[in-house]
Amino acid sequence: MMKRMMMFALTLLVLFAVSSVFGASKKIYTNKDLEKYTGKKGIETSVKYTGRKVTLDFNEANLTGVLTVLSDIARQDGYTLTVDKRIQGKITLKMTKVSWDEVLDFLVENHNLVKTVKGKSIMISPPK
Numbered sequence: 001m002m003k004r005m006m007m008f009a010l011t012l013l014v015l016f017a018v019s020s021v022f023g024a025s026k027k028i029y030t031n032k033d034l035e036k037y038t039g040k041k042g043i044e045t046s047v048k049y050t051g052r053k054v055t056l057d058f059n060e061a062n063l064t065g066v067l068t069v070l071s072d073i074a075r076q077d078g079y080t081l082t083v084d085k086r087i088q089g090k091i092t093l094k095m096t097k098v099s100w101d102e103v104l105d106f107l108v109e110n111h112n113l114v115k116t117v118k119g120k121s122i123m124i125s126p127p128k
Contacts, residue, residue: 030094033106051077051101056093063089063111067124070107073100074122084125087113 054073058066064087071081077100089111095103108115108124116123 049099049102049105051099053097054100054103055096056098056103058091058093060090060092063087063091063107066091066093067104067107070100070104074104078120080121082121082123084123086126087111087124088126 052073056066056069064083064085067081067083067087071083074081081104091107091111093103104122104124105115107113112127114125114127116125
């Protein structure tokens with residue numbers, strides 16, 4: 001367990017270091033953007049997010065890299081998250097104490113991705 005946590009921390013550190021090289025972002029997604037998406041303030045949502053809470057801070061990171069980090073977190077909750085290598089793009093993301101599955105849905109929606117769920121297996125792919 002400790003080894004897995006150290007690998008996760010190292011992955012985050014490497015992704016953050018690599019993403020910092022690419023400069024400033026056009027849009028930084030924060031918890032406020034997530035609240036607009038999920039309707040936490042006002043409109044009720046029928047989706048119940050049960051994933052473990054995470055804090056993410058990425059600056060111009062590759063979208064596939066961020067999804068890979070979410071995949072590592074999802075695995076800890078018993079899910080298999082597969083990310084299609086054809087997904088492209090950069091993202092700046094700063095969210096605090098948010099369920100990983102909520103962040104995943106937010107990213108899928110905002111980057112026009114396709115999410116296919118079969119049991120505890122989730123596939124993220126580009127639009128057809």
